[in-house]
Amino acid sequence: MSDLGNPYSFFARYSADLCLFLLVADCGQLSRAAELCGLSQPRLSQRMKSLEDSLGKPLLLRQRRGVALTRAGQDLRDAVEPHLREASAAFLRLQQRPKRRAVVIETDLALASFRLLPIFPALCADHDSLRLSLLSRQLPDREADGMADLTVRMEPRCADGPRVRCLFPERVVAVCSPGFKARHPQMRQLRDLLDLPLIDLTSVAVAPWFTWPRWLQHHGLSLSGSGDRLSFSSYDHVIQSAEEGLGIALGWRGLIDSRLAAGRLVPAFETEAESDQGYVLRMTAARPAAEVRAVFDWISLRLTGPEAAR
Structure with a gap:
């Protein structure tokens, strides 16, 4: 069945060669363009010849010190370059979107099962720009503090501070x-x-x-x-x-x-x-990121404030 009625499947046959053609036009040299795209010069020259054959007209004028565009080549460049450049830039923007910041919470198995897991879906929903992880152990290890942004542990109670909150005794x-x-x-x-x-x-x-x-x-x-x-x-x-x-x-x-x-x-x-012990919530970094503090405040409210009664 012919795919002429489907513009994407038809264009897919030639899209890569069109991008290579624009690269050659920008460089003015097959050797430099081949180096940038990771092809051998003979292979790139073959791809350009295939594109010319598909259009039935020459696109490049081979010269002693490089290549120049023929009239047909210039017309093709004018027609496709704005659109392919825009598509390339849009794809690059999407590809380079910042990854979600990871926030790791470490606690013991009991608190994880009975208090954190029931509210974890709400925590994720309220912080959907973050990648949240819950690391649970029977006995959390202080030597593993570098793995967690927040810890909730049974430890001696202390006064609340900027980076610490006693959730309950x-x-x-x-x-x-x-x-x-x-x-x-x-x-x-x-x-x-x-x-x-x-x-x-x-x-x-x-x-x-x-x-x-x-x-x-x-x-x-x-x-x-x-x-x-x-x-x-x-x-x-x-x-x-x-x-x-x-x-x-x-x-x-x-x-x-x-x-x-x-x-x-x-x-x-x-x-x-x-x-004199209690479950104590801590931020492990001396200068916690804003995202970590937001999760700290959310957990504090849900486990100690009015939300804790729900």
Whole structure:
């Protein structure tokens, strides 16, 4: 089927040679034009001859010290140069558009799963000119600060400053499913926990957060008794196990509040333990870019301001 009715498919046959023709016309020399376009001079000369054959008229006058345009060559140049130059410039502008600035947020798996991932689509939508990444680890590594623009870590609480914001303190309550609490009416005092299944979060290093031994010690108890001990490496699994009625878990205020509000979890006891730790949001650079500060302010508002209650 002929493609004469389709101007693009027809023009595609000759567009490259037309661009080469304009380059030759600008240079006035086949050798210089061949060097610029990365072709051998014989190959470029062959391409020009093919273009002349397709039009049925000579375009170049070969001279001793270069080439000159024939009348037909000048007419062709006048006809196509403005349009091809405009198309070339437009393509170059599109190709050289600045890439989206990358902003990397590092935090632990628990905060990522329970607080950041639910709001991450909104964060991306409100900062669509940025390429946002969430880097989550069980224990964020300070030596990896160079990889992240922002960090959210459990660390000693401090006063808010230009590059740091305490999102919420570490306040921990023992939680279980409503069904588990109903099946264990003997839970009246904290020491009763010691004979019940306790679900803990394992860690490959010394955890900066409350563990069952530390939480019980805070209340003057030691981890002993006949109760089962379940351990998971993911806080997601810890909380899911508690929701399924497998035992009692430690619940961090600020992470599991929505589950308490929905009734999926209930406090086993109203007693809480609070440490001098908290989830702290930091900008790692001494002079953060405006884009990083915008993300810092957005997260601060969503996790501490009126938006946090939504």
